[in-house]
Amino acid sequence: MGPGIAIAESNIFIQDVSDTWLCPDPLIHLSVLRLDLIHPVISGNKWFKLKYNLAAAEEQGFDRILTFGGAYSNHLIASAAAAAEAGLKATGIVRGWHAAAQETPTLRHCRQYGMELLFVSRADYARKEEPIFQQQLLAQTGPAFIIPEGGQNEFGRKGAGEIAGLIPDDATHVCVSVGSGTTFIGLRQQLPDHQFLLGFAPFKNGEKMKDTLSPFIPSESNWALNADYHFGGFAKWHAALQDFMHRSVAETALPLDRVYTAKLFFGMRDLISGGYFAPGSRIIVIHTGGLQGNENATK
Ligand SMILES: *Cc1c(COP(=O)(O)O)cnc(C)c1O
Numbered sequence: 534m535g536p537g538i539a540i541a542e543s544n545i546f547i548q549d550v551s552d553t554w555l556c557p558d559p560l561i562h563l564s565v566l567r568l569d570l571i572h573p574v575i576s577g578n579k580w581f582k583l584k585y586n587l588a589a590a591e592e593q594g595f596d597r598i599l600t601f602g603g604a605y606s607n608h609l610i611a612s613a614a615a616a617a618e619a620g621l622k623a624t625g626i627v628r629g630w631h632a633a634a635q636e637t638p639t640l641r642h643c644r645q646y647g648m649e650l651l652f653v654s655r656a657d658y659a660r661k662e663e664p665i666f667q668q669q670l671l672a673q674t675g676p677a678f679i680i681p682e683g684g685q686n687e688f689g690r691k692g693a694g695e696i697a698g699l700i701p702d703d704a705t706h707v708c709v710s711v712g713s714g715t716t717f718i719g720l721r722q723q724l725p726d727h728q729f730l731l732g733f734a735p736f737k738n739g740e741k742m743k744d745t746l747s748p749f750i751p752s753e754s755n756w757a758l759n760a761d762y763h764f765g766g767f768a769k770w771h772a773a774l775q776d777f778m779h780r781s782v783a784e785t786a787l788p789l790d791r792v793y794t795a796k797l798f799f800g801m802r803d804l805i806s807g808g809y810f811a812p813g814s815r816i817i818v819i820h821t822g823g824l825q826g827n828e829n830a831t832k
Pocket of ligand 1: 551577578579607683698710711712713714716717790793794821822824825
């Protein structure tokens with residue numbers, strides 16, 4: 534991994550995993566949209582959420598972006614690498630002083646991509662959407678195009694919506710992991726009505742995400758949010774999950790990240806076993822990438 538690796542949307546393909554360990558029902562057709570292959574760190578949905586943000590930054594005459602994330606953030610490292618690729622400078626506002634004291638592999642790579650890191654307290658980080666706080670940050674960095682955490686704005690949703698164009702028309706269900714909800718919203722806004730969108734929240738109290746999603750999605754009938762597979766909380770780790778990740782690679786050659794996609798596929802496999810999907814369903818699971826995050830694992 535390192536600067537200079539090109540973004541390749543042409544690497545995206547659909548992997549059929551129907552008759553494998555991941556799909557324990559012969560009457561279900563299961564495929565994976567491999568967005569993780571776009572780039573080692575600007576992977577998956579992150580590229581789609583960033584592309585129109587970077588274009589907007591350039592159009593509006595900025596030579597720097599400023600964005601936000603935690604010490605393991607897939608969004609932060611993707612922003613760092615994508616900005617470098619686009620010839621833009623980048624500042625990352627990092628949550629928590631502890632992150633400065635103990636640099637994670639993710640943050641080290643952000644710096645290697647040329648991103649300047651500014652560490653702020655958790656209390657200040659919570660103010661990241663406040664205009665006054667943003668003005669204070671810009672006073673330190675100089676003019677910059679601000680991309681919200683998770684690429685959560687109209688440009689992010691627009692780019693995420695393009696993922697819908699990669700879904701075959703005969704798919705009955707599309708499944709995706711949910712963080713900020715930007716990818717889910719963009720997808721639901723662009724997918725045809727006959728395709729059901731099922732989100733998986735990898736954090737506690739995931740049901741609450743509905744309040745974030747609903748205002749952007751007119752219909753209630755063609756989507757749902759599953760909050761059952763959080764494994765104790767965001768980025769919380771579990772031996773059963775680790776075992777699942779190993780088996781996924783061994784049995785199906787599908788690498789998963791520990792924060793999002795491992796929980797998503799674990800949930801999918803469980804729902805398929807339990808008969809959640811009608812026989813004949815054609816499911817596309819979106820592999821949103823995030824594999825860089827595994828480097829931060831302690832074991
Ligand atoms: C960021 C991320 C998500 C969540 O995407 P949102 O648009 O924030 O909901 C899902 N999977 C992976 C691997 C991610 O890095």
